[in-house]
Amino acid sequence: MRSFTSLITSGIKTYQVRLSEELRLLQLLGFTDLNVKNASTVFSNEDKCATKAHTELCILDTIAVCLISGEQDNVIAAALDKRENITLILAKNRHVVPEDTVRVSDFMSAVEGAELWDDVLPFLTKYSKEQLDKRIAHLRLSMFQHSEWLAAEARGYQFSSALETEFPEASVYLEASYPEAQPPWTPLRIILDVIQVCFKECDGFEMQSNELSYVRFYRLYGAANTLRNSAFLAHIVQDPRRAWRIEKLKRRLGKICQYSRIDLLIKQVRKGGVYPFRWIEMTSRGTGEGRHTLCNSPQDVVARVWKNPPGKQPAPSSKTVETHPNLTNWDEKLVVDTHIHAELRIILHLSRPFLSGSQKPSDMQLPIGCSKRSCLCCMLWMESFNKIVGTHWMTGGSHGKPYDAWALPGTAGDTLDAKWREFDVAVINGVHERVVKHVEMLLTTKPRTNSDDLASSGSELGDPLEEARRARARKHWLPRTT
Numbered sequence: 001m002r003s004f005t006s007l008i009t010s011g012i013k014t015y016q017v018r019l020s021e022e023l024r025l026l027q028l029l030g031f032t033d034l035n036v037k038n039a040s041t042v043f044s045n046e047d048k049c050a051t052k053a054h055t056e057l058c059i060l061d062t063i064a065v066c067l068i069s070g071e072q073d074n075v076i077a078a079a080l081d082k083r084e085n086i087t088l089i090l091a092k093n094r095h096v097v098p099e100d101t102v103r104v105s106d107f108m109s110a111v112e113g114a115e116l117w118d119d120v121l122p123f124l125t126k127y128s129k130e131q132l133d134k135r136i137a138h139l140r141l142s143m144f145q146h147s148e149w150l151a152a153e154a155r156g157y158q159f160s161s162a163l164e165t166e167f168p169e170a171s172v173y174l175e176a177s178y179p180e181a182q183p184p185w186t187p188l189r190i191i192l193d194v195i196q197v198c199f200k201e202c203d204g205f206e207m208q209s210n211e212l213s214y215v216r217f218y219r220l221y222g223a224a225n226t227l228r229n230s231a232f233l234a235h236i237v238q239d240p241r242r243a244w245r246i247e248k249l250k251r252r253l254g255k256i257c258q259y260s261r262i263d264l265l266i267k268q269v270r271k272g273g274v275y276p277f278r279w280i281e282m283t284s285r286g287t288g289e290g291r292h293t294l295c296n297s298p299q300d301v302v303a304r305v306w307k308n309p310p311g312k313q314p315a316p317s318s319k320t321v322e323t324h325p326n327l328t329n330w331d332e333k334l335v336v337d338t339h340i341h342a343e344l345r346i347i348l349h350l351s352r353p354f355l356s357g358s359q360k361p362s363d364m365q366l367p368i369g370c371s372k373r374s375c376l377c378c379m380l381w382m383e384s385f386n387k388i389v390g391t392h393w394m395t396g397g398s399h400g401k402p403y404d405a406w407a408l409p410g411t412a413g414d415t416l417d418a419k420w421r422e423f424d425v426a427v428i429n430g431v432h433e434r435v436v437k438h439v440e441m442l443l444t445t446k447p448r449t450n451s452d453d454l455a456s457s458g459s460e461l462g463d464p465l466e467e468a469r470r471a472r473a474r475k476h477w478l479p480r481t482t
């Protein structure tokens with residue numbers, strides 16, 4: 001195990017290359033840290049402060065998602081600097097360009113002029129079309145795979161007679177779609193309808209800058225929201241034998257519904273006005289950022305890791321490593337461009353007073369919104385940072401995956417301070433331990449290839465917007481009479 005002293009005295013680039021190589025190894029082996037992925041959030045529903053932090057996190061997550069363009073590696077993080085006037089702080093995995101500032105200004109204007117979240121769809125289509133289309137395409141795939149199975153399951157499901165129980169958070173959709181006071185419709189009919197609407201509205205749909213697209217997306221949201229929150233879907237999720245079939249579908253429904261949380265931001269803006277904002281720019285000096293060349297083969301990494309084998313375990317043979325199918329992709333990309341991830345840029349920027357000792361951290365949770373869930377290294381780094389500095393930085397969760405392009409923050413351009421490096425050491429050691437354990441299980445572990453992005457838990461709307469929502473629903477959702 002590398003010692004802290006040796007890290008201090010060695011160049012950070014050397015450690016960055018070794019870290020990236022170990023991360024690449026884990027990545028190709030399909031590693032996901034399930035403990036990190038399933039770690040509970042620090043919220044407690046009984047706690048008023050925690051509820052406030054949760055709402056703030058929802059708003060910040062939504063802002064980050066709305067500002068993303070969908071291009072690969074473009075991750076955005078957002079937090080509030082509350083030291084003087086509240087300011088929205090934004091960071092990217094990549095360098096900030098002038099267009100980023102224009103995009104945020106346009107977003108804030110769109111929110112300021114919006115009555116409800118779908119009024120922001122023209123902005124999203126203009127700046128985030130790729131992301132919207134990706135989410136629609138993913139849902140289309142899930143609906144294509146599972147809609148018939150879901151319909152068959154629904155036919156065998158025992159519905160209760162109370163619509164509110166079967167379809168929580170769907171009253172607006174139901175009132176607009178089924179305006180008749182009396183059935184012919186039944187809960188089964190409604191479920192079959194929303195499955196059908198999700199299937200049909202996704203099919204061949206790509207967002208365009210026109211009213212037709214906006215209405216279609218709105219209808220898709222209505223059906224997706226109704227299905228996602230239905231007691232029927234919750235019933236399937238509770239059954240481990242069937243839940244795996246719809247885990248991805250449920251997440252994808254959530255990603256379509258996530259935009260409805262713009263309503264929370266609209267409410268906030270109505271109360272306190274538009275946030276002033278600024279992007280964080282950081283120097284790469286003293287960090288692991290840059291272009292690095294990795295070693296030629298995964299066997300080199302395994303040999304290095306097993307130089308001093310832990311315990312009495314025998315080192316895995318090179319044959320074992322060679323036979324793992326994904327590792328043959330190792331030399332497809334030997335050069336890696338590393339970047340400090342957006343959420344860590346936020347922490348580094350806003351924590352300087354805590355690190356210098358000029359300010360003591362409070363017990364308040366400090367939410368950071370992200371356009372994607374945090375990765376394994378960010379979680380390890382944040383955990384170490386919070387423990388050492390006494391802060392409570394948090395994001396919406398993690399997918400537990402390693403990324404070889406994750407850069408060590410190092411001194412982040414500051415004067416060398418032993419504390420900075422301790423956070424890096426926590427990541428280096430944490431990744432190293434996982435490589436050791438995972439390579440041990442090389443022959444028996446089935447690679448996982450889950451892809452997890454942050455998904456919201458559906459709409460969370462307040463009373464002031466309720467009537468407007470009903471009117472909008474009546475306008476956009478055609479009544480169903482069969």
Ligand SMILES: [Zn+2]
Nearest residue numbers: 341374375378
């Ligand atoms: Zn990360």
